[in-house]
Amino acid sequence: MSEPSSGQAGGHQQDKAGFETRAIHAGWEPDPTTGAVIPPIFTTSTYKQDGVGGLRGGYEYSRSANPTRTALEQTVAALELGERGFAFASGLAAEDTLVRATCTPGDHVVIPDDAYGGTFRLFDKVEKPWGLDYTTAPVADTEAVAAAIEPGRTRLVWLETPTNPLLGVGDIEALAAVAHDAGALLVVDNTFASSYLQQPLTLGADVVVHSTTKYAGGHSDVVGGALAVRDADLAERLAFHQNSIGAVAGAFDSWLVLRGLKTLAVRMERHCDNAEAVVAFLEGDPRVAEVIYPGLAAHPGHEVASRQMKRFGGIVSFRHASGEQAALDACGRAEVFTLAESLGGIESLIEHPGRMTHASVAGTSLEVPADLVRLSVGIETVDDLLADLDQALG
Numbered sequence: 001m002s003e004p005s006s007g008q009a010g011g012h013q014q015d016k017a018g019f020e021t022r023a024i025h026a027g028w029e030p031d032p033t034t035g036a037v038i039p040p041i042f043t044t045s046t047y048k049q050d051g052v053g054g055l056r057g058g059y060e061y062s063r064s065a066n067p068t069r070t071a072l073e074q075t076v077a078a079l080e081l082g083e084r085g086f087a088f089a090s091g092l093a094a095e096d097t098l099v100r101a102t103c104t105p106g107d108h109v110v111i112p113d114d115a116y117g118g119t120f121r122l123f124d125k126v127e128k129p130w131g132l133d134y135t136t137a138p139v140a141d142t143e144a145v146a147a148a149i150e151p152g153r154t155r156l157v158w159l160e161t162p163t164n165p166l167l168g169v170g171d172i173e174a175l176a177a178v179a180h181d182a183g184a185l186l187v188v189d190n191t192f193a194s195s196y197l198q199q200p201l202t203l204g205a206d207v208v209v210h211s212t213t214k215y216a217g218g219h220s221d222v223v224g225g226a227l228a229v230r231d232a233d234l235a236e237r238l239a240f241h242q243n244s245i246g247a248v249a250g251a252f253d254s255w256l257v258l259r260g261l262k263t264l265a266v267r268m269e270r271h272c273d274n275a276e277a278v279v280a281f282l283e284g285d286p287r288v289a290e291v292i293y294p295g296l297a298a299h300p301g302h303e304v305a306s307r308q309m310k311r312f313g314g315i316v317s318f319r320h321a322s323g324e325q326a327a328l329d330a331c332g333r334a335e336v337f338t339l340a341e342s343l344g345g346i347e348s349l350i351e352h353p354g355r356m357t358h359a360s361v362a363g364t365s366l367e368v369p370a371d372l373v374r375l376s377v378g379i380e381t382v383d384d385l386l387a388d389l390d391q392a393l394g
């Protein structure tokens, strides 16, 4: 391992250290006074100045910066191999801040045609009335995304990969080239893959978005969001907007996400192991019409996912062979899998996207199949997960 990073040094010195080492050591050095190995939760709104303007470590007011949040932001940057990271009160707060820092009314963005429901609602119901136009495109089809771009007007090409809940895979490297040719930035929502399985900035993306509520926090006990960027000017604009809009992560929430990130690698390995076992089980079951998982050779995004992801993640979707009611019944019968929205926690979750997470896109081009069930495969004993699915399928 190279030198541990100092409090203000960012992730760069740690670029040569392994992912797990960065996750555990970036952004914090044992406290010089007490030796505390973990950053305290700095529950303070303001900071004493040594004479007017004499800030200690740059800290002035906790909307602008807070040491617990700084530790998280530096860890996010170190894990995404970015210039700088930013932590927000939620994934959607991060998204809105990013949009307002990079777009003005009259601009245009391209978003996935199966975007996370909340992201679609943000663009459709909040950013569009503000004056930002959008076009949807299937992220798995690079040419379709290119065709949706309006050169000179499109500011952002927004990518989720894998997408939610249909697990479409976008080619980050190819889409970065397409976006850059048109003078747009490529934004990658890396929530589903997590920083461990995929590092979009190293593939040409300009901005990484996370709902840290999911795998980054990993324990279903916090709502948060993050951004990571590699360009210093863009980082400055984001820092200005983060402070001006003020949707920052609080100290308690920052601490929880930071704690989650330290075990991200081992959790993701187990999520992937269990998801692979679930996929194998569902693939062999006649009650299941189709299993959707990028790790399957037959998945249309398998080849691209193999190139840009370390493994294929913990989210598995499937279509019940007996239709919508059977899919709803399976969600209701599951016991080890908890019927709930969200994903990425240690516990397995099951949900019906059409009636739950994606209800807000019903009747639009983003509507999902009615017989679709989405699983967030947790890290419980795998045999218990398989037995539960067996009884839940009916």
Ligand SMILES: *Cc1c(COP(=O)(O)O)cnc(C)c1O
Residues within 6 Å of the ligand: 090, 091, 092, 093, 116, 118, 119, 160, 164, 189, 191, 192, 210, 211, 212, 213, 214, 223, 224, 225
């Ligand atoms: C949950 C989620 C979001 C929104 O994040 P919040 O923390 O709920 O605001 C954005 N993108 C994806 C892919 C998500 O799963």
